[in-house]
Amino acid sequence: MKQEALLKSSLIAAAINFLLHPESALAIDFKEDIRPILSDKCFKCHSGPRAKGKLRMDSDENFAKRIGGDDPVIVPGDAVSSLLAVKAGLPRSNGDAMPPPPARERGAEAMTTAELNLVKQWIADGAKFDASEEGEPATSAEGAMAETVYTWVNTENKKLEAQFVSSDGTNVTLKMEGGKDISYPLAKLNAESQALAKKLAAE
Ligand code: HEC
Structure with a gap:
């Protein structure tokens, strides 16, 4: 199994990277990764002074009042107890789902x-707004032409260090250390790595 061998050989590099960047190159950024999702799916009813359920997501200051505290919709570090993630994950058939099922019928x-996985991961990571608490992506040291080396994580939680080449929406092509290209099914990457591939493909 070629890919397995590649993953194994990259584990050492991943371990070194982890020692150098324990905060992980994959930390989720609120403004870049989470706010756009909320803006797209939730702001319609949860922004401005008349936000539904007194839950205002478009102002960090207001949103923060419902993160932790007495009446939280987000419990930092605990996605399972976070009403926001729970409601967003309920099926259409459940009357408590968000957006509310009748609104979903009308296109919300x-x-x-x-x-949802990104939001849950952001909550699990502590639901922070501040991007400066995030790690920088690991970059290859040598060569003026050096491209960014990202850490990719598959669904088995194995890490792989590689440059991004392209993605066709089904597979992602990565350039391994040593210049070898591999094609990897997007579906076998975890949600964060899939989102990263999509983001890079769109650039
Ligand atoms: C079409 C309007 C609409 C959209 C879109 C919408 N909501 Fe809501 N939301 C409501 C209404 C109305 C309430 C208050 C009644 C209720 O709790 O069911 C509410 C309440 C909530 C609550 C509970 C607040 C509390 O303190 O009880 C949460 C959490 C929530 N929404 C999350 C979301 C998330 C996450 C999204 C985006 C995925 C979203 N909503 C999108 C209308 C909407």
Whole structure:
């Protein structure tokens, strides 16, 4: 199994990277990764002074009042107890789902699984607004032409260090250390790595 061998050989590099960047190159950024999802799927009813359920997501200051505290919709570090993620993950058939099922019928779309996973990961990471608490992506040291080396994580939680080449929406092509290209099924990457591939493909 070629890919397995590649993943194994990259584990050492991943371990070194982890020692150098324990905060992980994959940390989720609120403004870049989460706010756009909320803006797209939730702001319609949860922005401005008349936000539904007294839950205002478009102002960090207001949103922060519902993160932790007495009446939280987000419990930092605990996505399972976070009403926001729970409601966003309920099926259309459940009357407590967000957006509310009647609104969904009229085109207010639910979060996709990948979006919900990102939100859950952001909550699990502590639901922070501040991007400066995030790690920088690991970059290859040598060569003026050096491209960014990203850490990719598959659904088995194995890490792989590689440059991004392209993605066709089904597979992602990565350039391994040593210049070898591999094609990897997007579906086998975890939600964060899938989102990263999509983001890079769109650039
Ligand atoms: C079409 C309007 C609409 C959209 C879109 C919408 N909501 Fe809501 N939301 C409401 C209404 C109305 C309430 C208050 C009644 C209730 O709790 O069911 C509410 C309440 C909530 C609450 C509970 C607040 C509390 O303190 O009880 C949460 C959490 C929530 N929404 C999350 C979301 C998320 C996450 C999204 C985006 C995926 C979203 N909503 C999109 C209308 C909407």
